[in-house]
Amino acid sequence: MAQSLAKVYIHAIFSTHHRQPLILDPWQDELFQVIGGTINGIGCQSLTIGGVTDHVHLLFQLGRTIALADAIGRIKAASSSWVNEKVGPSTRFQWQSGYGAFSVSHSNVERVRAYILRQPEHHAKESFQEEFRTWLRKYAIEWDERYVWD
Secondary structure, three states, rough: OOOOOEEEEEEEEEEEHHEEEEOOOHHHHHHHHHHHHHHHHHOOOOEEEEEEOOOEEEEEEOOOOOOHHHHHHHHHHHHHHHHHHOOOOOOOOEEOOOOOOEOOOOOHHHHHHHHOOOOHOOOOOOOHHHHHHHHHHHOOOOOOOHHOOO
């Protein structure tokens, strides 16, 4: 086969540094657009972006020529730069160092998309930490509480 073909869906989750509630309503939608534009600009395909004041969820199709860690790094760098330059928050905006990334089967894309779009109502009942632990358990990922919450 001379052609390389792939369709890899990723559900990525990361928080603001120390989970500070810095993503504010007046510019949240524009931040999500910046994130989506960055995803598309690095050769991936943005499908859904959502979140609340302290974290975001991304659903995207990973491009064939970029590593997941590189994609996440570029998304975080571009979006945090945008917030600091365009919004000018009183506290320097930054994302946590780490992230969670979970594979999504083609048959579950719409379910994950709906989940991401329901973030505000979901977090009226559950904290980011509990939500993230649930995803880690669901995917049988071991973690160390000392290092996952920067």
